[in-house]
Amino acid sequence: MTATPMKRSAVRLLIDNKAFLALVLLVVVSAAMSDNFLTGDNLLNVLRQTSINAIIAMGVTFVILTAGIDLSVGAVLALSGAFAASMTASGLAPWISVPGSIAAGAAMGMVSGLFVAFGRIQAFVVTLVAMTVVRGATLVYTDGRPISIGGGDVADAFWQLGGGYWMGIPIPIYLMFFVFVLCWAVLHHTRFGRHVYAVGGNEQVARLSGINVNRIKVSVYAIAGACAALAGVVLTARLGSAQPTAGMTYELDAIAAVVIGGTSLMGGRGRIFGTLVGALVIGVLNNALNILGVSSYFQMIAKGAVILLAVLIDSRSQSSS
Template identity: 55%
Template structure:
C-alpha cells in the first residue's frame, strides 16, 4: 500500500509543483490570476506544448531531437510562401505538415540505418534546415498579409471559439490524441518497450526501427503544426523562427517527469511542464524582469527540478 501511494505521489509531482508555483505567483503578482492573463499564458504556451508533445514520443524511445525549431522555421516559411503565391490554404498547410513528416523520417533514417547518435543526427538536421530556411527566405520575413486565404489562416493563430483562442483548442486536441496513442494503443505500449529496453523489445519481435521512425515523424509533424500556428499569429514567417524552441520543448518534457533515458513518462506530465515554463515566463514579464535575467531564472528552475528528480531516484 505504501509503495502504491509513493507511485501515485511520483506521478502527481509535476501537477503539485505547478499548483504550488501558480499560487506563489498569484501572491507576488495579483494580475497573474485574471482570466485574460490565464488565457494569454495558455495561448503563449501552446506553441511549446505542441512541440513538446512530439518530443515526448522521441524521448520515450531514448532519443532526442534538436531539429524541431529548424523544422518549424522551414515548414512555416514554405507555407507562407505558398500562401503568398495564392495557393489554397489547405494545400499550404498540408505541404508544411508533409515537410515536418519528411524531416522526422530523415532523422529516423540517419539514426536507425546510419547508426548515428540522435544528438548528432538531429544537430546536423537542425543546422541543415536552419541554413535552408535562410536560403529560401533570403534572410527576410515572408509576409502573408495580402494572401487570399489570410482570414482563414489568421483564424488559426489569432481566432477564438466560444471565447477560447484557437491555439489553445488545437493544443488540447493534440494532447488528447497523443495521450490516447500512448495509453490505449499497441503503438504506445511498443514505444515504452523500446525506450525501456530496446534489445529486449527487438528480441520479442518488435520492429524497433519502425517504432522509432514513427516517433520522429510524429515529432516533425507537430513541429510543423506549431510553425503554422506561429506564422498565422504573426501573419508572416520569420527566418529565425523557432530558435531555441528545442530547449524549451526538452525542458517541458523533463519537468513533466519523462526520463531522458527513455521508457518512462507521460504526455500529461509534458503539458504540465510546458505550463510551468509558460507561467514562469509570464510571471517574469509581469514583474518587468529583463529578458536576459529570464533566461537565467528559467535555467535555474529546470536545473533544480532535474537535480531533485535525480536525487529521489
C-alpha cells in the same frame, strides 16, 4: 477496477507528478504576488503563449521516450512555417497548406529518423546536423527575409489558426489540447504507443518481442517533425509572416518541458501529461516574471534554476524508490 484506481490516480497525480505540484505552487505564488496574474485574460494569454512550446514538446516526448533526442525541431518549425506562408501567399487554402506543411515537417523528421535507425548514428549528432541543414535551407528558401502570408480571404482564414478565437478562447489553445489528447491516446491506448515505451525501455527486448524497432524509431522522429511543423503553422499564422530565424532555441525549451514533466532522457519512462504540465510551468514562470517586471536576462536564469530543481527532485525520487 472502478473507484480505487480513480482515487488512487488522483492522489498519485499529485505525488508522482512533481511537475504538477510545481505548477500548482507556481500559480499560487504568482497569484499571491500579483493581482494581474489570476485574471481570465492573463491565463488565456499564458495558455496561448505556452501552446507553441507545448505542441513541439509533445512531439519531442515521443523521441525522448525511445531514448533519442531531437535538436532539429526549431529549424523544422521555421522551414515548415515558411512553406505554409508561401503556400498561403500563393492562394492555397489552409486545408491544403496546413496538412502540406505538417507533411513536410514529418518528412524532415523522418529523414533524421532514418539516419538514427538504419545509419546507427547517435540521435544527438543526426539532429544537430539536421538543425544546421534545415536552418540553412530555411535561409535559402526565404532568402533571409520574412515571407508574408499576404492578404485576402485565404490569408485571413490562415491567420485564424494563430490569432483567431472560438467561444472566447484562442485557437492555438484548442490545437494544443487536441494534440495532447491525440498523443495521450496514441501513447496509452495503441500498440504503437506501447512499442515506443518498449523500444526506449530496452531495445533488445523490444526486438526479441517482435517489434520492428527501426520503424518505431523513424516514426517518432516523424511525429516530432509533424508537431514542430504544426507549431510553425501557428506561429506563422499569428505573426502573419514566416521569419527565417523563427524557432531559434525552441528545441531547448521543448526538451526542458519534457524533462520537467518527468520523462527520462534514458528512455522508456515518462508521460505526455507531464510534458504538457512542463510546458505550462515554463509558460507560467515566464508570464509571472514578466508581470513582476523581472528583466528577461534574469528570466533565463530563473528558468534554468527551475529546470535544475525539477530534474533534481525527479532523480532523487527515482533513486529512493
